[in-house]
Amino acid sequence: MFFTLIQKELRTIILSPKFVGTFAVCSILILLSVVAGIREYKTMESRYAANSGLVEQELRQQTSWGRMSTKIYRAPDPMQIFVSGLDYDIGRWSYVANNRGVKLNNSAYSDEPIYAIFRFIDLAFIVQFILTLFAIMFTFNAVSGEREDGTLRLVFSNSVSKARYLIAKCIGSWLGLVIPICIPILLGILLILILGVPLTIEHWIRISLFFILSLLLFTCFIVMGVFISSLTRRSAVSFLTSLVAWVILVMIIPRAGVMAAGNIIRIPRVAEIESLISGFSQERWEEFYAGMDQRLSMDQSGRPEFDDDKLWALMQMEDSLRQGIEQEINQYDSRLREDLRQRKGAQEALAMTLSRISPASAFQLGAMSLAGTDIKMKLRYEEATNEYRNRFCQFIDQKQKETGDVGGIMMAISIDDTGESHMSIGGNRSKDQLDVSAVPRFSPPVISLAEAVTPVVIDFGLLILFTFLLFAGAFVSFLRYDVR
Amino acid sequence: MFKIIVEKEIRDLIGSTKFILTFAACAFLIIITFYVGAARFKLDKSYFEASRAENLRTTESLKDWNELDETRIFLPPRPLESLVSGVSNDIGRTAIIRGRGDITTEDSRYNEDPIFAIFRFLDLEFIFKVLLSLFAVLLGYDSISGEKERGTLRLSFANAVPRQTYIIGKLAGSFAALTVSILIAIAIGVLILPMMGISLTADEWIKLSLIIMAGLLYAGVFLTLSIFISSLTCRTANSFLILLVIWVMCIHIIPGVSVLMAGRSVDVPSSDEIMHKKSSLSAQLLNEFDEGMRSFTYNNPDSGPEALSKSLNSHLDSLNEVRDTKLQSFSARLEEDRNNRQKLQERFAFSLARLSPVTSLTLATSYLAGTSLGLKNYFTDEARNYQTQFGDFIKEKTGRNLGGGLKLRTSSTCSGDAGSNDDEDKPAEIDPGELPNFNYSDYSLSESIHAAATDIGILMFFNLIFFAGACVAFTRYDVR
Numbered sequence: 001m002f003f004t005l006i007q008k009e010l011r012t013i014i015l016s017p018k019f020v021g022t023f024a025v026c027s028i029l030i031l032l033s034v035v036a037g038i039r040e041y042k043t044m045e046s047r048y049a050a051n052s053g054l055v056e057q058e059l060r061q062q063t064s065w066g067r068m069s070t071k072i073y074r075a076p077d078p079m080q081i082f083v084s085g086l087d088y089d090i091g092r093w094s095y096v097a098n099n100r101g102v103k104l105n106n107s108a109y110s111d112e113p114i115y116a117i118f119r120f121i122d123l124a125f126i127v128q129f130i131l132t133l134f135a136i137m138f139t140f141n142a143v144s145g146e147r148e149d150g151t152l153r154l155v156f157s158n159s160v161s162k163a164r165y166l167i168a169k170c171i172g173s174w175l176g177l178v179i180p181i182c183i184p185i186l187l188g189i190l191l192i193l194i195l196g197v198p199l200t201i202e203h204w205i206r207i208s209l210f211f212i213l214s215l216l217l218f219t220c221f222i223v224m225g226v227f228i229s230s231l232t233r234r235s236a237v238s239f240l241t242s243l244v245a246w247v248i249l250v251m252i253i254p255r256a257g258v259m260a261a262g263n264i265i266r267i268p269r270v271a272e273i274e275s276l277i278s279g280f281s282q283e284r285w286e287e288f289y290a291g292m293d294q295r296l297s298m299d300q301s302g303r304p305e306f307d308d309d310k311l312w313a314l315m316q317m318e319d320s321l322r323q324g325i326e327q328e329i330n331q332y333d334s335r336l337r338e339d340l341r342q343r344k345g346a347q348e349a350l351a352m353t354l355s356r357i358s359p360a361s362a363f364q365l366g367a368m369s370l371a372g373t374d375i376k377m378k379l380r381y382e383e384a385t386n387e388y389r390n391r392f393c394q395f396i397d398q399k400q401k402e403t404g405d406v407g408g409i410m411m412a413i414s415i416d417d418t419g420e421s422h423m424s425i426g427g428n429r430s431k432d433q434l435d436v437s438a439v440p441r442f443s444p445p446v447i448s449l450a451e452a453v454t455p456v457v458i459d460f461g462l463l464i465l466f467t468f469l470l471f472a473g474a475f476v477s478f479l480r481y482d483v484r
Numbered sequence: 485m486f487k488i489i490v491e492k493e494i495r496d497l498i499g500s501t502k503f504i505l506t507f508a509a510c511a512f513l514i515i516i517t518f519y520v521g522a523a524r525f526k527l528d529k530s531y532f533e534a535s536r537a538e539n540l541r542t543t544e545s546l547k548d549w550n551e552l553d554e555t556r557i558f559l560p561p562r563p564l565e566s567l568v569s570g571v572s573n574d575i576g577r578t579a580i581i582r583g584r585g586d587i588t589t590e591d592s593r594y595n596e597d598p599i600f601a602i603f604r605f606l607d608l609e610f611i612f613k614v615l616l617s618l619f620a621v622l623l624g625y626d627s628i629s630g631e632k633e634r635g636t637l638r639l640s641f642a643n644a645v646p647r648q649t650y651i652i653g654k655l656a657g658s659f660a661a662l663t664v665s666i667l668i669a670i671a672i673g674v675l676i677l678p679m680m681g682i683s684l685t686a687d688e689w690i691k692l693s694l695i696i697m698a699g700l701l702y703a704g705v706f707l708t709l710s711i712f713i714s715s716l717t718c719r720t721a722n723s724f725l726i727l728l729v730i731w732v733m734c735i736h737i738i739p740g741v742s743v744l745m746a747g748r749s750v751d752v753p754s755s756d757e758i759m760h761k762k763s764s765l766s767a768q769l770l771n772e773f774d775e776g777m778r779s780f781t782y783n784n785p786d787s788g789p790e791a792l793s794k795s796l797n798s799h800l801d802s803l804n805e806v807r808d809t810k811l812q813s814f815s816a817r818l819e820e821d822r823n824n825r826q827k828l829q830e831r832f833a834f835s836l837a838r839l840s841p842v843t844s845l846t847l848a849t850s851y852l853a854g855t856s857l858g859l860k861n862y863f864t865d866e867a868r869n870y871q872t873q874f875g876d877f878i879k880e881k882t883g884r885n886l887g888g889g890l891k892l893r894t895s896s897t898c899s900g901d902a903g904s905n906d907d908e909d910k911p912a913e914i915d916p917g918e919l920p921n922f923n924y925s926d927y928s929l930s931e932s933i934h935a936a937a938t939d940i941g942i943l944m945f946f947n948l949i950f951f952a953g954a955c956v957a958f959t960r961y962d963v964r
Contacts, residue, residue, distance in 0.1 A: 017721070025729050032741070047756065051756050054760040058763060058764070061767055106755060113574055114743055114833060117857060118742070121740045137725075243506075251615075254602075254603040255603045258599055259606065262527070267597075269531045270596050271535040271558060272531075272534050274556075275539045278542055282542065282545065282551065283545060347597075348599045368602070
């Protein structure tokens with residue numbers, strides 16, 4: 001009887017007119033998102049290669065160790081095909097220089113706002129918005145519809161336990177909806193293989209986990225549809241209730257959670273922090289220049305003779321003082337940004353906790369963690385860039401000491417044979433290109449499997465819990481359901 | 485008879501469970517959106533004031549105008565921006581002003597606070613786009629096919645009711661029920677604004693009214709479409725399914741695909757390419773600047789540091805002027821080319837995307853709220869104008885042109901004269917209040933209306949088309 005009920009449910013779903021329509025739409029959307037994702041990834045890959053080449057070229061064109069700077073770019077990741085996450089919202093590159101803090105600038109959406117108006121549709125979006133809606137559409141009348149049609153009474157005229165019936169309903173609905181959806185997903189994966197997207201074993205594991213997470217969310221909404229249907233006697237009411245529940249869970253709670261966190265924990269703007277840093281920097285440099293005035297304005301009798309050795313010693317002293325100031329400014333910068341990061345971390349943690357009341361949020365956050373396009377992506381890049389900046393600056397400092405090229409200018413007063421004095425300005429920068437082969441290069445941070453999967457455990461757990469609770473609710477309410 | 489049909493339709497709708505549930509959800513969300521929008525505006529304003537205050541404090545700490553090399557300006561938050569976000573959270577809201585040179589905007593909200601980018605802000609445009617359209621579909625999908633299934637259509641036509649009158653009465657009644665109910669919710673939401681201390685100018689009130697009108701027109705499109713589809717089918721399940729597929733296509737597929745197709749068809753140079761070209765030219769010009777600097781000779785170093793400083797700064801100014809002019813002209817050419825291609829891409833994208841009424845709603849509301857695609861360039865232009873004012877102000881105060889990165893300052897203590905009176909040589913302290921203010925002027929009412937007119941017209945057109953379609957389809961409908 002149990003398998004008969006499952007078969008009956010399967011047949012009802014597959015033979016219904018709405019199945020063809022929804023399956024067609026889902027398939028088109030899934031394949032479209034994969035194709036668009038692959039094309040976008042390949043475009044980003046070629047842009048990244050071009051930008052890396054340009055950075056290398058710019059590095060080679062520099063003529064002064066003292067003024068050397070470079071840029072780093074965020075590398076594309078194949079997982080973005082499935083879950084774009086924050087990839088288009090976060091800055092794509094950062095300057096790396098001694099006199100500049102690390103900051104990711106120019107997000108894809110800020111550079112090309114047309115894509116911000118109509119955002120990219122990725123697979124995670126389709127699962128979260130479209131598949132869950134279709135799950136509701138197929139299950140809202142699972143119980144109440146059968147009751148209206150009179151078939152529920154007929155089924156229970158046989159010796160069928162309510163528990164078995166409900167479980168068979170859920171399994172039948174699940175099989176009838178999940179198996180067809182797997183077809184376009186498998187086609188999508190085939191496309192990825194055919195089009196030569198480079199995926200490692202770790203990527204495949206993460207993709208598999210993403211699909212399992214998607215299935216869990218889909219299951220959660222299937223069970224929710226059955227639950228709501230078993231609370232009502234009319235399918236029209238269960239449909240509306242399911243729709244309202246869908247709107248609240250998928251659209252409202254996620255946003256509300258984040259906005260509530262934004263209001264509860266307030267953090268200063270980056271512009272404020274940068275003004276503080278700018279002000280501090282100005283004050284220190286003014287002190288330095290005022291001190292330099294004093295150091296150079298000694299009485300004639302006390303002024304050192306400006307022969308070459310003494311001049312070199314003076315320049316070295318000024319340079320070490322300058323480096324001290326730069327270090328102080330960098331430390332202040334790091335302190336403020338670290339403080340900002342910690343406060344932001346607290347706000348983000350609260351936002352994610354509040355929004356995880358909704359299974360759709362749990363799915364979104366879990367999917368982004370698996371793809372490596374979550375909030376930590378920005379932090380990862382900032383940390384990696386800071387570490388690179390330290391190595392880069394240490395190398396440059398070393399080179400400056402070796403070559404004496406501090407990137408500055410030198411003013412010299414000379415007296416010619418006629419006794420007239422002349423002043424000239426020059427620099428000790430090389431006019432030839434520098435040998436930059438030994439300059440440290442940036443390696444984009446790679447997210448390990450453990451780093452990607454560990455944060456998702458909680459989201460898996462939540463989805464399983466939600467599904468279990470909804471099923472328990474459906475079970476309890478169906479046991480009390482009047483099947484007549 | 486027409487009046488009776490309209491009344492009947494309104495009564496049927498308002499008394500139905502689906503209306504109560506969906507209206508309750510929509511109304512709640514509209515009111516929440518206004519509240520959240522107002523709260524967010526106040527928060528953004530406080531951040532804006534704090535950033536400006538910090539920037540001013542930095543200026544106050546300076547001892548003379550020569551020390552001021554740059555300042556920051558910020559895109560101010562506006563009330564309508566909190567109700568229709570558009571691209572305002574995606575573009576940079578801070579510009580660093582250096583007196584000359586390129587201006588780039590940075591610190592977009594979503595880049596700064598990526599947590600808000602995960603789920604995005606709840607705004608009126610989103611409520612209209614997703615919920616109001618769904619509400620309209622739910623009201624209209626069974627208006628004809630549902631009556632047929634229930635048998636009431638046959639009963640209605642047992643009377644001498646002209647079909648045209650019936651269908652027009654249905655449409656009018658449905659539209660009235662939808663509009664009045666939504667307007668009640670919006671009116672409550674609008675009242676929240678002054679209650680929370682948000683005051684709008686007269687122009688902003690007119691813009692808000694037009695945004696609401698665009699939203700209602702958009703809902704009307706889906707309502708008339710629903711009734712049209714309902715009068716093509718005999719079963720409510722079929723009409724709802726067709727409408728849901730159309731809804732998904734209109735909201736998610738057509739706009740996204742159009743933009744992707746436009747992106748592939750029109751090649752726009754990336755900002756990275758532009759930056760690299762500018763950077764290459766800048767490096768080349770810097771070498772020329774260095775050569776020019778080395779060529780400076782001063783034949784009278786004994787005349788004192790001020791004369792030396794003046795002569796050198798004049799030489800550097802002229803070198804900077806040449807370098808800056810070349811860079812500006814090259815930069816302007818590159819940006820113009822990029823902007824032209826972007827505009828072409830946008831035109832192509834929107835031509836395709838306007839097949840969906842969602843595009844017209846999005847564009848119309850963003851034009852009216854001042855958060856459209858043009859906001860980034862508009863802010864950059866305003867910043868450029870301010871940069872000219874700032875540069876002129878500093879030149880007036882110090883006699884030097886900003887930019888160039890190199891200046892020479894001398895101090896009387898360098899002269900080595902013992903006993904010089906430092907107080908006489910000390911420059912006067914600066915008054916930051918003298919600095920020109922950055923006054924951001926929003927799009928004027930006429931500019932906004934002009935920009936939104938096309939899309940409002942398109943929404944009206946869709947309404948007419950589906951209205952006509954419903955009328956024609958119903959005249960052939962089998963009412964038995």
